[in-house]
Amino acid sequence: MSLPYTKKVLEHFMHPHNVGKLENPDAVATEGSPACGDMVKLYLKVDQKTKQIDDIRFESYGCASNIATGSIITDLAIGKTLEDAKKLDWKMAAEALGGLPPVKVHCAVLAVDALRTAIENYEHQHGLLKEKIPTSEKIIMKRLSRVINPLAGLDVVRTKLVKEVIIDKGIVTVFVELPSSHQFANNIRNEISERIEPLWDVQKVKIVFRGN
Amino acid sequence: MKHERIYLDNAATTRTDPEVVKAMAPYFTETYAVASSQFSHMPGIQAREGLDRSREVIAQKINAKPEEVVFTSGGTEANNLAVKGTAWAHRRKKDHLICSKVEHNTVLHSCQWLEQEGFQLTLLDVDDEGFVDLTQLEKSITDRTFLVSIQHGNQEVGTIQPIEKIGRICTDRGVIFHVDAALSFTTLDLDVDRVQADLVTLTAHKIHGPKGVGALYIRKGTPIKKMMHGGYSEFDLRSGTENVAGAVGFGRAVELAQPKYVQYIRSLQKGLFEGLKKEIDGIRINGPKTLSKRLPGNVNVSFDLIEGESVVLHLDMKGISVITGSACFSRSLEPSYVMMAMGFSHERAHGSIRYTLSRYNRMEEIDIVVKSCKEVVEALRKISPLKG
Incomplete structure (x- = not known):
């Protein structure tokens, strides 16, 4: 064989x-x-x-x-x-x-x-980071570049499904260019949260669907 | 559970019927001379007779004249000849050809190669059951169009295209109509006059004949240039020493393909479909839901939450041969282009399994396959991160 x-x-x-x-x-x-x-x-x-x-x-x-x-x-x-x-x-x-x-x-x-x-x-x-770099848009985008857009089979950053994030006092808002009723909306919401939530200085992740 | 290998990959190729092998044997060791003109020596004439007898059998099956059947080295060559041969015959006159997005790669890649060489190509869309968009077809034909190439039945999801309707459109518009019937030959009827087909691709190894031989039906008067040069064989349309043994095997395979087998294969198809649907949750049918609109031997489903290559490998370990449209399985690491054209998600393509049946399969095998699939799907779902 x-x-x-x-x-x-x-x-x-x-x-x-x-x-x-x-x-x-x-x-x-x-x-x-x-x-x-x-x-x-x-x-x-x-x-x-x-x-x-x-x-x-x-x-x-x-x-x-x-x-x-x-x-x-x-x-x-x-x-x-x-x-x-x-x-x-x-x-x-x-x-x-x-x-x-x-x-x-x-x-x-x-x-x-x-x-x-x-x-x-x-x-x-668990506070084990050697140096605590504050979360920036760049860090968020880097993490999001591992989240795949199921529509294209490529990541959500490259396919412009996520073009904008706002970081404000530990609250990260991610804008997704899809209607919230989209069949993949839940899947994408979970994957994005899972990527951002663990960051040491992030308290909350808000995901806003704004496509049509 | 011990059983013989259960082979359900008959759309790839089939077991050669022992009767076919028997018919071919003398042409290797006794009647091995080149099939030459009737003014040659006796062995050459005998070889010619064997070749022509098969040509007649094949021609009769599609209601063609024997001199309209050109033997080739298989379906690939027949499709290449149909597409490129007509393109060359129309060079500097017409430059537009049409095929669907779900054609076999041998047609698709030939068309795309012509496009690179300066021809214009229209790829027709299909709906979610794989049917070609006929409105788009009618709109796409212009006075520059020379060829429409649409398959009879699809290799992956089994969709049977409305070739009679397409033939009518092509005749009305004065365009050559090529039908790739490699997957449907002998299991679906095809009368070249009723369909108004000008070119039809046929192949032996998918109907229990030998590999390495096929044919292209070429309606008398169809403008086409030969692509293999170096002699005058096959009505000066395909040079090369004729594969007499292969052609004889092909003819024998056609004779052996009796209509009763179609009904039998249909019953296996129904059994497999219903068994899978009944026993396994989270299953989607790929291709037409109505079985009569599919090739008789084709079953294609997607299992939610799991990936196809793992299913294929597990089933292989259980002695069952099937394939998947998953990217992991393909040489290009791309999911099935047929399923992509049908508008499916990547997941659905990755989770798809194709079972293709033949007259050698038995109902007991179908029961084993259903049971094994259920076990495999359940085991893989248990370790899937996608479950709720």
Whole structure:
């Protein structure tokens, strides 16, 4: 049999480890989107004192490589300190899986990104940032450039679905150029909130739909 | 659960009927001479007879004359010849051609190549069931238009186009009408006169014939230039030593494709559709909802909240062969262009699974497929972040 996946990838695909939701997680991150065909959501529980990852779970919408990397990256991260977990990269994940087809590497990157974002979100929310940079429009736009516009399969910034944000005393208002009745409005609202809310100095995210 | 491989990818290619292989065999080891003129030696004449007999069988099936059937190396070459051959015949006279957005890549890419070379191309829209917009077609034809190319049945979602109506429009406007019937040949009736088709693409390997042989029906008098040069075979429309064994296999496959199988395949199609709909929630039908408007062997559905490549791989592990319109599955990492043309979201394309049936499938297999799909879909939904 010559499927393009290693035995290890198939094992993790068929029987993924650490799958599901975590109740009351300390941090959450989502990378990718259904529009791209790949999406990973990651949940973290962190020991407040040791900063070790006590528990980690993932959910996946995606291909075999996406599921398998979600499985292996959570295996690799559990028990590690946040600092050590941050050092994990897609090459280590791919290596632990015995290799991935080049065309599938982007799926591995997604799972690693989700882990990094989850750790970053945790740091924002638990006062662990080394330097506290005040949230700016640039920072918001950078984060939003990871939110995919399901209509186009490209991010909401590039597709001009979000052209304007206002930051005022910890309240971030994001204007979305779509009617609030649009079929993707809820999905986009959730994804944008999830991206902005964890920032250390953000208290509230308001999302205003103003398209027609 | 142990069972033989369940092959549901018959729109890609089919199992060659052993009878076909048997009919072909002597043309490799005994009657292997070049099919030459009647003034040649005996083995050459015998090869010619084999070739022409098949040509007659195929011509008869579409109500054509044998000399209107040109053998090619397959559907790809037939589509290339139809599109580029007519374009070349009209060069410096007419420069506009029309096809739909859901044509097979062999037509689509040929048309797009001509566009790069200076021709004008109109791509017709389709509705959410995959039907071509006929009003747009009528509006698009100008006095510069030489060709309209519309498929009979769609390779992914099975939509059967109203080719008789399209044929009438083309005849009224004096435009050549090409029908790509690669997917529908022998399972749907096609009478070239009733349809008023000038060119029809046929292929052997999708009807239990061999790979590497197809044909283009060319109505007598249709302006077309040959694309393969180097000899005078196939009425001087396609050079190259004739694939006699292949053509004989093609003819035999047509003979074996009896109408009773169509009814049988329809019953499997109905069983699969109803089974999936009954057993699995969050399922959407891609293509026409009315089964009689789909190719007999085509079932295409999208499962909400999950991605197709994972479904395909899980089903493969369970011994079932299907494909998906997901970007992950494609070589271009693009979701199915057919589904995009139908106005579907990326998610719907990513979650789509195509099952295509043949006369070799059995109802017991359909039951296994439904059960396996249910298991796989449930398992993948359990780990999906999209669930409520």
